[in-house]
Amino acid sequence: MLIDWFTVVAQMVNFIILMALLKHFLYDRIIKAMDEREEKIHSRLLKAEALQQEAAQESEFYRLKNQEIDRKRNEVLAKVEAEADRRREELTLNARKEIEILRDRWRESLHKEQESFLQQLRRTAAGQVFAISRRALADLADSKIEKKVIDSFLSRLESMDSSERQEAAISIVKEGGLVVVRSAGKLSSVDRGKITTALHRLLGGEIKVEYETMPEMILGIELVSRGQKIAWNLEEYLGRLEDQVRESLEAEKEIHGRESRNRQPTRNLPHE
Amino acid sequence: MDIKLLSPDQVIFWRWGPVSINATLVFTWAIMLLLVAGSWLATRNLSGDLRLSRWQNLLEIVVDGIRQQIRDISQRQPDKFLPFIGTLFIFIVVSNLLAVVPGYIAPTASLSTTAGLAIGVFLAVPWYGIRDQGFKQYLRNYLQPTIFMLPFNIIGELSRTLALAVRLFGNIMSGAKIAAIFLALAPLIFPIFMQALGLLTGLIQAYIFAILAMVYIAAALRVHEGKQLNRKQKGENSYG
Known part of the structure; x- marks a missing residue:
């Protein structure tokens, strides 16, 4: 038989x-x-997910922080630049x-130097002019001019009014009558006589007249008593003229100085 | 050549009345010992770690593959059916594949073994059906769609059990027979191809047996499910 039932049961x-x-x-x-394993993998996945989230949060946090730092740095930089x-x-x-001030000072000193140089130049020039004039006049002075000088001296004596003349005469007499x-130049005897006569006539016959020669006078004549002087000479003219020139130079210098002092504070600064 | 002579049932080692210890039983025990010892050795040091041994990996693939098949067919949690279906598959596969061992005769080449397994399936269908939906409900399935279908349903149940037994027996037995015949005709090289073909057939038959068993069980469950679903829908409609 193909099926053994005991085997069937035994196999079951x-x-x-x-x-x-x-x-x-x-x-x-x-x-x-x-x-x-599945549970482990699942828990690991959960953990990984949590870590990932944490990392994402952390990264976001640092991103914001970085932005903040950038912003602050830019602000500080801008402030510092400004x-x-x-x-x-x-x-x-x-x-x-400072440059302006230094320049002004330098200009001023330069100006002063210029001024003083010009002043010196003027003075020297004036002195030279007078020296030359004196020399020229001395060279030109001859007997004719001397005569004219004596004439003008005498006419000056003549032109004194009587009271003036009297006063002079009194003072001369008081001082000894000399x-x-x-x-x-040396006067000729004719001229001397003429002058003596005129003096006697005008100031009284008792006065004594003496004659002296003074070449530095260049041209002219003067009458000197103690405390009295009546004169006409070129030296005196030239001295007076020189005095006037010096005075006018001084005045000019004064005006220049004042002008430069006024100019300095109102100077404008050039723009960039 | 008598077909009986090639059945392992006929190779009797010991007999005492109706009790006879034949080659079928001895080889079955050998397979059982192999499987249990192998399982014990492989599962001795199982780990739930992410790193696992090769044997564990192999067994996991096999077990998970069977579970996946059961899940696909039954659309249910597979662990309830796994011991039955899995043991059917593994036992038949091993007993078929060992045919390459010289002197070995597959227990599945014995109609007694296949009949025993088929009867097991025949009993397992109502067992799972009744456990799932109750005795009455299960029996009522035999009266579907009408009471007149009862005899046909019973005949169908019996015939498919018979078919299950004979299919496996016929394939394995014929494989063994053909191999023996070809060995006699052309003893060199050619039997190797027949052996290879026999291995393929053995694997396929094991798969078919296990799958059909699952299909029968699933069919018994699904009838019930389908009815419940219908009833639910009707109730909803009448209330709606």
Whole structure:
């Protein structure tokens, strides 16, 4: 027979036993291990996800922080730049002012030097002019001119009014009655007589007349008593003229100095 | 050549009345020992870590593959059916594949073994059906769609069990027979191809047996499910 029923039953029992054994030794253990692994993987995934979220939060936090730092740095930089610009402008302005002041001082000193040089030049020039004039006049002075001088001297004596003349005469008499007539060149005896006669006539006959020669007078004649002097000479004219020239030079210098002092504070600063 | 002579049932080692210890039983025990010892060795040091041994990896692939198949067919949690279907598959596969060992005769080449397994499936269908939906509800399935279908349903149940047994027996037995015949005709090289073909057939038959068993069980469950679904829908409609 193809089917042995004992074997059939025995195989069914064998199968049930095998099923039980495999369930115990294979399926349950394998499934348990797989479940454990699955659980582990799941928990790891959860953990990884949590860590990822944490990392994302952290990165966001640092990103914001970085932005904040950038913003602050830019602000500080802008502030510092503005401050630096302001400072630079201030320093430039100060430097310009200083330069202006130094330039003005230099100009002023230059001006002063120029002024003093010009002054000196003028003085020297004037002195030279007078020296030359004196020399020229001395060279030109001859007897004709001397006569004219004596005439003008005498006419000056003549032109004195009576009270003036009397006063002079009194003072001459008081001092001893001596008068000295000085001239640049030596006077001839005719001229001397003429002068003596005129003096006696005008101031009284008791006065004594003496004659002296003074070449530095250049041209002219003068009458000298103690405390009295009546004169006409070129030296005196030239001295008076020189005095006037010096005075006018001084006045001019004074005006220049005042002008330069007034000009200095109103000077404008050039722009950049 | 008598077909009986090639059945392992006929190779009797010991007999005592109706009790006879034949090659089928001895090889079955050998396979059982191999499987249990192998499982014990492989699952001795199982770990739930992410790193695992090769044996564990292999067993996990096998077990998970079976579970996936059960899930696909039954659309249910597979762990309830895993010991039955998984043991059917593994036992038949191992007993078929060991055919390459010289002197070994596959227990599945014995109609007694395949009949025993088919009867097991025949009993497992109502067992799971009744456990799932109750005795009455399960029996009512045999009266569907009408009471007149009862005999046909019973015949169908029996015939498919028979078909299950004979299909496996026929394939494995014929494989063994063909191999023996070709060995006699052309003893060199050619039997190797037949052996390779026998291995493929053995694997496929194991798969078919296990899948059909699952399909029968799932069919018993699904009838019930489908009815419940219908009833629910009707109730909703009448209330709506």
